Amino acid sequence: MRAIADAGSLTKAATALGLAQPALSTQLKRIERVLGGALFERGRHGVRATPLGELVLERARIVLPAVSDLQRDAVRFARGAAGAEGPRxxxxxxxxxxxxxxxxxxxxxxxxxxxxxxxxxxxxxxxxxxxxxxxxxxxxxxxxxxxxxxxxxxxxxxxxxxxxxxxxxxxxxxxxxxxxxxxxxxxxxxxxxxxxxxxxxxxxxxxxxxxxxxxxxxxxxxxxxxxxxxxxxxxxxxxxxxxxxxxxxxxxxxxxxxxxxxxxxxxxxxxxxxxxxxxxxxxxxxxxxxxxxxxxxxxxxxxxxx
The missing domain is CATH 3.40.190.290 (D-Maltodextrin-Binding Protein; domain 2)
Known part of the structure; x- marks a missing residue:
């Protein structure tokens, strides 16, 4: 979603992500079904977020960095715990x-x-x-x-x-x-x-x-x-x-x-x-x-x- 919003176009977002445009469209439709509504409106000049899309993007700006931090901390702790059997x-x-x-x-x-x-x-x-x-x-x-x-x-x-x-x-x-x-x-x-x-x-x-x-x-x-x-x-x-x-x-x-x-x-x-x-x-x-x-x-x- 963030890639689409930043690019303003499904085609540009797909290129930036290294995906085919139909594949990105399929992923977007799957997310919209889960969330219960359209996330983007399509127009002559590309796409823009709907009110629901704005809400999801705003929450994603908070949630995604926290998820990345959790993943990094978990990897770091797992690497540290791997040496728990003896001094290292x-x-x-x-x-x-x-x-x-x-x-x-x-x-x-x-x-x-x-x-x-x-x-x-x-x-x-x-x-x-x-x-x-x-x-x-x-x-x-x-x-x-x-x-x-x-x-x-x-x-x-x-x-x-x-x-x-x-x-x-x-x-x-x-x-x-x-x-x-x-x-x-x-x-x-x-x-x-x-x-x-x-x-x-x-x-x-x-x-x-x-x-x-x-x-x-x-x-x-x-x-x-x-x-x-x-x-x-x-x-x-x-x-x-x-x-x-x-x-x-x-x-x-x-x-x-x-x-x-x-x-x-x-x-x-x-x-x-x-x-x-x-x-x-x-x-x-x-x-x-x-x-x-x-x-x-x-x-x-x-x-x-x-």
Missing amino acids: FRLGGTHGPLLGALVDRLAARHPCAAVTTHTSWSEREIAAAVTEGRLDYALIGTCGSSTPPEGDRLAWREIATDPVFVMLPTGHRLASRDRVDLADLAGAAWADVPGDGCFADCFHAACARAGFTPARVYETDTASCVHLVQVGRAVGLCRATFPDTAGLVTRPLAGDPLVWRHLIGWHPDTPAALTAPSVLAQARAAHAEAAARSRSYAAWRASGLP
Whole structure:
């Protein structure tokens, strides 16, 4: 019915639905018999809904989304319940330092559990997979206090909040500083991992406040970001817990103009909610370990300065 009303013509609606026009007419007549009256009036300019048709269309606008939600929730719950016979941790994460550490901790504490991973640069993709029941947990980050994706469907908890650091090659003129002013990097090319949140906009806004526009930004995977920094092609943006790596140093930006929140999310109506407190605790422990291993992070924390 909605297709017919939107198209204004049985022929156009049939084409849009991939049906033959007689088949669509037969379906419409069957519905009209069930509902007890004509739903559309036919005229020279196509079809239009009758008063009964308007009533049915109005109710359908309410009922059909609810039916779709019910079907999606049922599929998600069935997928979640399929693992009820034993522990299962299906983790989705963006490119960052915590996913591997969380896998290690869960595998050590649940040696008989199935622990699987899926990575993507897209926070929205990972959150949608949890909503649809294809993943149990989403391990992502958001810029500052921005709202995570699927915020009305998933339960999100904060693991930690960190400043964003800059990666410099060891021979860079600013590598010896404890903190780096963003304005001192005005002429640099930049390397960063892509995402579909607001981080890119926030970075450009921070640069504008520092009085410049980035000359070039390479959005690529983590390994390529590291390489571009090591060879002096770019300076990089990274989480504060980024591990010490040969050929580069990480330094906090003066004033901490960019902030990154590590989050973990799950659907509250699936079995994953039962193990969520333990998984959250392991994620926080993984972050604490990563922070302790980073000399730059420890120095930033000890300074107590913004």
